[in-house]
Amino acid sequence: MKSLSLLPSRQELALILVTVFWGGTFFVVHLAMQHAGPLFFVGVRFCTAGVMALLFCRGHMRGLTRKEVIAGALIGVSIFLGYGLQTYGLQTIPGSQSAFITAMYVPMVPLVQWLVLGRPPHLMAWIGILLAFAGLMCLSGPDAGSLSFGPGEIATLLCAVAVAGEILLIGRFAGRVDSRRVTVVQLLVAGLLSLLIMPVAGEQIPDFSWYWALPAIGMGLMSMVIQLTMNWAQKTVSPTRATVIYAGEPVWGGVVGRIAGDRLPALAIVGGALIVAGVLVSELKFKAAPAVETAKP
Numbered sequence: 001m002k003s004l005s006l007l008p009s010r011q012e013l014a015l016i017l018v019t020v021f022w023g024g025t026f027f028v029v030h031l032a033m034q035h036a037g038p039l040f041f042v043g044v045r046f047c048t049a050g051v052m053a054l055l056f057c058r059g060h061m062r063g064l065t066r067k068e069v070i071a072g073a074l075i076g077v078s079i080f081l082g083y084g085l086q087t088y089g090l091q092t093i094p095g096s097q098s099a100f101i102t103a104m105y106v107p108m109v110p111l112v113q114w115l116v117l118g119r120p121p122h123l124m125a126w127i128g129i130l131l132a133f134a135g136l137m138c139l140s141g142p143d144a145g146s147l148s149f150g151p152g153e154i155a156t157l158l159c160a161v162a163v164a165g166e167i168l169l170i171g172r173f174a175g176r177v178d179s180r181r182v183t184v185v186q187l188l189v190a191g192l193l194s195l196l197i198m199p200v201a202g203e204q205i206p207d208f209s210w211y212w213a214l215p216a217i218g219m220g221l222m223s224m225v226i227q228l229t230m231n232w233a234q235k236t237v238s239p240t241r242a243t244v245i246y247a248g249e250p251v252w253g254g255v256v257g258r259i260a261g262d263r264l265p266a267l268a269i270v271g272g273a274l275i276v277a278g279v280l281v282s283e284l285k286f287k288a289a290p291a292v293e294t295a296k297p
Contacts, residue, residue: 011233015245018226023252025222028215029087036212037203038087039194044212046079046191048220053187053228057180064181071173072185078169079190079227081162084197085155092152101156103136108164109243116168121240124281129240132247132278138271167246170230171239179231187227248275 008016032041054061090098106129110121121129173182198205206212234242251272 009236011235011237012241012245014229014233015237015242016248018229019246019249020252021222021226022246022249025219028219030090032212032215033087033091034211035209036206036216037198038084038091039198039201039203040205041212041216042080042083042087043191043194043198044216045220046083046187046194046223048191048217049223049227050184050188050191052221053180053184053224056224057184060178060180061184063178064185065177067173068177068181069185071169071177072182073189075166075169075173075182076186076189077193078162078166079186080193082159082166083190084194085159085162089152089156089159092150093156098152098156101153102160102163103133103247104157104160105163105167106133106136106243106247108160109167110240112164112168113239117172125240125244128244128278128281129247130278131281132244132275135251135271135274135276135278136247138267138274164243167234167239167242170234171242174231174235179228179235183224183227183231187224244278247278251275 029041036044086098086102089101110125110129114120230242237245
């Protein structure tokens, strides 16, 4: 006989909680961008997160290895590119287009994993990914398909590549390194890179304002918790499964928006249902029931 495994594990529940926090940040970042540039905001956010993580994990940093420095640096570069490019894109394109283009990381992860690592996803994971991606398109609205690729669109597409890279890199290193030490390295690398690139991009340090300071510090603390959680959870959750869970971010964004007074159109509700269905379907795994021994007469 066969049985179905539907209940998520502790690690998967933790990643679902990560998407809840992610979904609630769009409105905060949108307000902060009216008072600071994208590189400065990302830099302050992740430097704050890195310093907090360093203080939190200071007792474990003495054992830092070369492999952990390399892993943290690679993941940190992906974080810098993902958050920096998406924040830059949001300055010039609507949120619906940004959501649609960023969602390209959903099919990118299993494809890259297949091409680079030679590990094709199982059938139910593919079905879950397709359902989640269809849901993301619905959430993006009826204009999602009519994209004119300018600087903002190109930056956001590159952001999707960076997000896919981050998920795969975390999945590759998670079981081989200390997640606390790697988290400290990746957060500091992401933050320092953002600040160092500012002069090259021609971005100036903004005047002090609590409108960017409070979100940057608060989201820095959140980023530390999120990255520690991702590094811990992806030791047992595959990159493909994690990708489908992360695809629920727009659903939670819609929930937060509804609480703030936004009205979700019918198409967005359908999209949210498809994403939830994708998460559930991707978890379906047929397990063989143990054989029952019969006593001999």
